[in-house]
Amino acid sequence: MANRLASSTSPYLLQHADNPVDWQEWSPEAFAEARERDVPVLLSVGYAACHWCHVMAHESFEDEATAAYLNEHFVSVKVDREERPDVDAVYMAVTQAMSGHGGWPMTCFLTPGGEPFYAGTYYPPHPARGMPSFRQVLEAVARAWREQRDEVTGSAAAVVRQLEFTPLPGSAVDDDVLAGAVVSLLGHFDLANGGFGGAPKFPPSTVLEFLLRHHERTGSVEALSMVSATCDAMASGGLHDQLAGGFARYAVDAAWVVPHFEKMLYDNALLLRVYAHLARRTAEHRHARVARGTAEFLLRDLGTPEGGFAASLDADTDGVEGATYVWTPAQLVEVLGLADGVRAAELHGVTDEGTFEHGASTLRLLGDPDPDLAARLLEARGRRPQPARDDKVVTAWNGLAITALAEAGAALGEPRWVEAAVRAAELVLRVHVVDGRLRRTSRHGVAGRAAGVLEDHGCLAEGLLALHQATGERRWLTAACELLDTALARFAGEEPGVHHDTADDAETLVRRPSDPSDNATPSGASSLASALVTASALGGPTGYREAAGAAVARAGLLAAREPRFAGHWLSAAEALALGPVQVAVVGGSAELVATARAGVHGGGVVVAGEPGSAPLLEDRPLVAGGPAAYVCRGFVCDRPVTTAAELAEALTTRAR
Template structure:
């Protein structure tokens, strides 16, 4: 048995192609069918590495009675939230408005006109434990649709009014937002375990990046301490994969001990940025080690021969969440031998009692950091684990997430000096520009080298971020030029005349409304990332176009961030770049001298100009390469070596 998902490219949709539910992909055919047959739409949004999506699929979407109810009374649509962030954004907002929370799978009921009127996340097949069963829910909505449609759909009309409210008046941002944001983080900071708030805890690499940058620029030891404690605890906990490298999506507990085990490309890219920044500030080798190990994981398990990286790795193996990562003491002893195995088990909390369903998730929460003590053991355990089970990976390439990684690899090249990271960042852009790019536009996703779908705001914003980072790492003008091309496209195709940028370009198929994300979540929003990009471009180019665009974007975001600054960490990064000018460095190359092969020894956020010939304002001293450095509102005397 197959349905209308056969022939799709999304791994998530293909996972449901043989369900007895007559699924359609989002599109004209399904929407027209709902209108012609006057049926409500059953909309299910998820992604291929989502554990609870798998559970609901297994329990409900393979159930013949549930399939019968759906096929008779509804038009059923499946959406991959990674392929269609516009649909996900709009209907996640509905789920949060109706229920006060959200998550995946996201389950919604819509009118044929796409208006949501009921939403939730996971539903079991039958009612249990206080949860409404999907069978009962489908029957109730079928009956209400026939008997009292006006009352059934009233919440949708209220939601639409909420979406179309006037935005707050724009205003220039005040620097006090920086201090207010840090004060909010301090109030929710977990002094015992690091991180913020209670469980579940998400790593939020961009929040840590702001706290590190603020602590550095404002000389605030408390901000630095919060970020550093969290970065070390993330590494010590089971949320970090001590055998294979890389971070899982979030922790189910305060201590970052037991994770939700799926691994996302964007989490690892954002955390690499934070660890690189922490190393650049402190010089502590642990931070660089974690960043390089995370990159090593991505190279081994999420890279493609084309140079791009896939989107995610599953939480489940053999139908069980986390089983891939869990170990018993005797397994370690069999691989490493009695002496090394006993020491490894003691260090990494691998016990007979276990810490996860009778098994153990390796962690360093109660041990001194081992340094290189077990470096020779890790490859053998990694090979054993690979041979024991395998994980599904979602092998589609998302332009935006690869753009974030391009930036992270560029930073890692700068703090490590290892050209493999620079070359990998270049390889990502080579792939994206060849497969996803066309005359300044981007496609959001590709699979097997074939691009699909229009690009969304986050694709342009994240790729521009990556290109600016690659430019700052190499000082090759082409990357700066290409970043400007993408940002011009954003100004042309995504601008909302009332302020900010829409999530979709002008030529996108219309939804209920044209969505616009502003706050940062697990991912930065396209709007906050564009604010940071525009600030960086205005500093790097000193062009009025970018300065005006940056000021307009900051004025749009400022009143939104004012009510809850910690929801806008990337906006705060942009504001910090405005408030505390970066070091400005002009390098005049001596005649015939080529740029260095290793990374330039400059701060990560320095504004650098390379002159191949001297000018009246920047002459050479003694025919040798000359550095002009200005910081803290004053300029140092020109010199022949960068005064690090």
């Protein structure tokens, strides 16, 4: 019999709808039941593409005896972290503090008032590798609840007190901080393999964007070399799908050979942006090729019928991680024939020993790409069982995709990508805005119940601002400013520049989350700051720039001390340091527009159209009746230019 998740709009929750565990969604009713029964709440948090979430589900949540114990002694609540990032953030902080690490599945035990008193991640069905079994944990928690109630509730109250939010003091992000961040990142840079730190190794998307912007502003060779080396290493490794494009979530090794195979929308959107910007700066074909493949992956494999982009593809297929993607030499020969099979094995690093499991290898690129071999292998791979897709549309991640497709489409001359970004933006504005407020997700064109958080407002606003530049249409700027006004009004903290991740009228949790750190995705606060910078440059309200500067200053200590977790903040600071650059092209010159988009510095803006058709084009007339380009930095503007050569020269000027 299906439990109470059967009517959920979350693919992750629906994966658990047939469990014998009597799961409930996060709701006041679940906690009311816990109070009435006088039992603790088991909170289990995960997401649809999470491999170890699937493992724990099969081992424990599908087990009748374990489910019976849970149903008797707990109220069990399932949360999709992608739908409720606020719930996830609050209890992840607890899990990291209690266990010393975090991750998913996340397993927390709460009082009926929502206060956490014990937390961990994955628990095996039997004691292993120093971990107790899940059943042992359940029995110990149930016994403590019965026999040591005062200690349990006292511990929970102490945990809640430790969760109290203290904002960082203001600290300027000036030239010294920006240059110091590059030096700090050099200290963590992996000279042999690219990227930062050791295994497991995640794509450092926001950090790469910052380094690229720093190079554009200062000419730093070190910054550009870190970007190029990392992008080349990721693109040639197993992290990158050599056949279909797109990137996996992370590599389990330091050399990018073996990925954790789930593919997330946010990773691919952020990496598309980085590779497109790098191609603009280096004019290297390989960077443009990776950008094109990633964009096509987004459209082909993550596009939804309604026009949005799905959240992810699973890591495993039929319970086997990577089964769709890995190859043996014999399988290559079977598909390609002996000669081409041997050649493909050499090109892609497929060995008899294997680089993955059971003698299979991931595909790398150890030479020049061979489109014919790749097409034949992809066709054969398409006949294999395919990973499941989480097809919910997440507002923030679609905002990232809209930004990337609009910018990459404009920079690389691909109008289809811009058109796809337009469709996604129209879907989100049509479906996710309910009664004037933004919702977090939708599925099959129906909005979910969860309210939008700060990153939804910031990331979507950034996407709409990118569309305004790519299309010249004023409607995108108007919609973006409406989102930013809501964010400034509803998410503001008690001090200038401080922002919470949830709105002032959102559901009350044991703590109002406010995490400024950039991780796999930009933080909500840095997304807001970045969007405010761009909107101010595009002619938005005058207060936006001041609000952006105050927000960036609040992240100054984070940027100075931990730049690996402040990449998006540093990118916003780079844009502010250079003005940001504004390029207004009037008169419909395709050559001037192309030159502007190729030469503009990171964080700068380009708008083209007829005089007066957009705020940035007002009071900027034609010159001698012909097209012209106006270049400004901050509050200082150059004289208008009328040729591509003059514009290119104007855009090469760097800050002193």
